[in-house]
Amino acid sequence: MLIDTAQASAQQTADAPAVRVEGVSKSFAGSVALEPISMRIERGEFLTLLGPSGCGKTTLLNLIAGFLEADQGELYIHDKPVTRVPPYQREIGIVFQNYALFPHMSVARNVGYGLRTRGVPKAEAERRVREALALVKLEDFADRRPRQLSGGQQQRVALARALVIRPRVLLLDEPFSALDRNLRAAMQVELREIQTSLGLTTVFVTHDQGEALSMSDRIAVMSRATIRQIGTPSEIYDHPQNHFVASFVGDANMFRATLLEAEGSDARLKLGETEARITSFQTDLPAPGPVTLFVRPEHCHLAEPGTPGTIPATVALSVYQGSHTELHVDCPLAEGGRAMLRVPSRTSVAPGEPLAIGLAESGAAVFGAED
Amino acid sequence: MYKSFSDHLLDWAGRILLTLILGFLVLPFIVVFIASFNESAILSFPPQSWSTRWYVNAFEYRDFGNGLRNSLRVAAFGAGIALVAGAGFAYVFNRYDFAFKNTLNGILLSPLIIPNFTIGLGVLVxxxxxxxxxxxxxxxxxxxxxxxxxxxxxxxxxxxxxxxAYEQAAESLGGRPLHVLLTITLPLLLPGLVAGAIFAAILSFNEFTASLYVVSQRTETLPVAMYNYVREYADPTLAAMSVLYVAAVAALLLLVHKIFRLEKVLNVD
Structure with a gap:
């Protein structure tokens, strides 16, 4: 029902990506907000820009929306250069963090705003507004004012308002951060269903790694004004390429180690007093020298203290989680002095008890100091 | 919550102080209000006998009627022009960066520092x-x-x-800048614009010092007419006039308050 109006012209360039970013950068008053970035967003893809505040993700979103103009580089939407095209000609839908519903208009007039600016005939506009409201299950709220709605309902109106213009790209700027936990989960599922059913290219900005992992086709992890890694959620989670991505997404244990020798993906490491061999998922290992050994908690297991190749630690706190227990351990080799293990719930360990952390044969990586 | 004796003392001391300050603020008006009903033709306090004849006189005195008409006209045009120009300046200052922005801002705000009589004298010269x-x-x-x-x-x-975000949302929905300004920005700014215009109108209606330099017999504003009256007569007409003045301005403010309430009802705030 909400099919791209540009379908006909788009047919000729059907294999062109929805969005292509080529060397786009942005600075504000001398401070770099975005280093030159290049990336493609495919048609129908749900791409998440994930990173801490100030990492440049909102700047990139604003550049795609046209609220900011790039210092250099070129931006293409459906293969047409739009770097200097104003926002009102970009055919982009946006849902803001606080929804930005027009308070002086009814829900129906909010949703119809983008149709009025396009001069869509009244009858057709009314039908499309009804359809859009039906899509977000708010048919009965057309005459309400935004502030008579709950947070979740306001978000649906904002979504309907963005979808009714049949945008080429939907931009979502932290839309869930104002919702409480239960509603957030429900809205995430609903949004993803609508997005998939419409085949709508979506760029989603968030700092919540759980949200990013559960919703995205691909995630671009950003920090310090640049993209640190881009890939599917499992690539990002299982095979982080650098220290930042590894620690920002999911739980990670990081140990200080010295890389003694590396051959292909196999590495021999000095871990404090002992030596360990691991098989990294990386194809490129850093040069021998001081490194950080990265292992997810699920790739660690409890071992007898003193076993060669294991890392000594003492139990600090054990947290019962139902299906398993999280053991937070004091570990001199770990970054920040702390590491975490997931063990079966029946395992009984008391705080202060010495133990050793054993490493699985796979799932680990070593990052050089510069990462 | 438990309150000790000293807490109560502080409480009452605060209330008394507040009442005294408020009393001090309205004292001049109370004196004028009482004096306006003085029967005697000499402005004295407290009155010996009571009358409303000075109110009749205030209404019948030709210069006051003329002054009121002038004042209303000047306030309406002055506030109207200031609103359009001021809103334009404010928009430019808020949205654009340009050379000498601070200098221009300083010039715009300079009437706050320059006394009104200087402005009046300047225009006269x-x-x-x-x-x-x-x-x-x-x-x-x-x-x-x-x-x-x-x-x-x-x-x-x-x-x-x-x-x-409001304007950005409208822009992303295809609203051209002028359309966004008319359909989103201005309606959302309406309370600020109304407040600014009313404030300007009241300031203009009360303005005396600068007006004194530039008015003629024909264009004199109400405050100037009142000043000229008191130079000739010492009767309580001016007190009656003051009461009417305060009542008019208060009524206007009440009306504004009503409008703002109405805004809330209409969900435009």
């Missing part, structure tokens, strides 16, 4: 030097200069509080 006629528009011009900074401030603050 200027019109005399250029042998321009001094008519009602001269008075309007002086009032625009005086109230403009207040309007600029009022609209500027409203603009600062207006989240850009």
């Amino acid at each position: 200027l019109t005399a030097a250029a042998s321009m006629p001094r008519n009602v528009w001269t008075v309007v011009a002086v009032h625009v200069i005086i109230v403009l900074p207040f309007v600029v401030r009022s609209v500027y603050v409203s603009l600062q509080n207006l989240e850009r």
Whole structure:
């Protein structure tokens, strides 16, 4: 029902990506907000820009929306250069963090705003507004004012308002951060269903790694004004390429180690007093020298203290989680002095008890100091 | 919550102090209010006998009627022009960066520092030097200069509080800049614009010092007419006039308050 109006012209360039970013950068008053970035967003893809505040993700979103103009580089939407095209000609839908519903208009007039600016005939506009409201299950709220709605309902109106213009790209700027936990989960599922059913290219900005992992086709992890890694959620989670991505997404244990020798993906490491061999998922290992050994908690297991190749630690706190227990351990080799293990719930360990952390044969990586 | 004796003492001391301050603020008006009903033709306090004849006199005195008409006209045009110009300046200051922005801002706000009599004198000298006629528009011009900074401030603050996301959402939905300005920005700024205009109108209606320099017999504003009256007569008519003045301005403010309530009802705030 909400099919791209540009379908006909788009047919000729059907294999062109929805969005292509080529060397786009942005600075504000001398401070770099975005280093030159290049990336493609495919048609129908749900791409998440994930990173801490100030990492440049909102700047990139604003550049795609046209609220900011790039210092250099070129931006293409459906293969047409739009770097200097104003926002009102970009055919982009946006849902803001606080929804930005027009308070002086009814829900129906909010949703119809983008149709009025396009001069869509009244009858057709009314039908499309009804359809859009039906899509977000708010048919009965057309005459309400935004502030008579709950947070979740306001978000649906904002979504309907963005979808009714049949945008080429939907931009979502932290839309869930104002919702409480239960509603957030429900809205995430609903949004993803609508997005998939419409085949709508979506760029989603968030700092919540759980949200990013559960919703995205691909995630671009950003920090310090640049993209640190881009890939599917499992690539990002299982095979982080650098220290930042590894620690920002999911739980990670990081140990200080010295890389003694590396051959292909196999590495021999000095871990404090002992030596360990691991098989990294990386194809490129850093040069021998001081490194950080990265292992997810699920790739660690409890071992007898003193076993060669294991890392000594003492139990600090054990947290019962139902299906398993999280053991937070004091570990001199770990970054920040702390590491975490997931063990079966029946395992009984008391705080202060010495133990050793054993490493699985796979799932680990070593990052050089510069990462 | 438990309150000790000293807490209670502090509580009562605070209340008494507050009452005294408020009393001090309205004391002049209370004196004038009582004096306006004095039967005697000499403005004395407290009155010996009571009458409302000075109110009748205030209404019948020709110069006051003329002054009121002039004052209303000057306030309406002055506030109107200041609103349009001030809103424009505020918008430009809020949205654009340009050379000499601070200098221009300083000039715009300078009437806050320059005394009103200097502004009046300046315009008087200027019109005399250029042998321009001094008519009602001269008075309007002086009032625009005086109230403009207040309007600029009022609209500027409203603009600062207006989240850009509203306009960005409208733009992303295909709204061209002018369309967004008319359908989103201005409606959302309306309370600030109304407040600025009313404030400007009241300031203009009360303005005396600068007006004194530029009015003629024909264009004199109500405050100037009242000043001229008191130079000739010492009866309580002026007290009655003051009461009417305060009542009119208070009524206007009440009306504004009602409108703002109405805004809330209409969900436009």
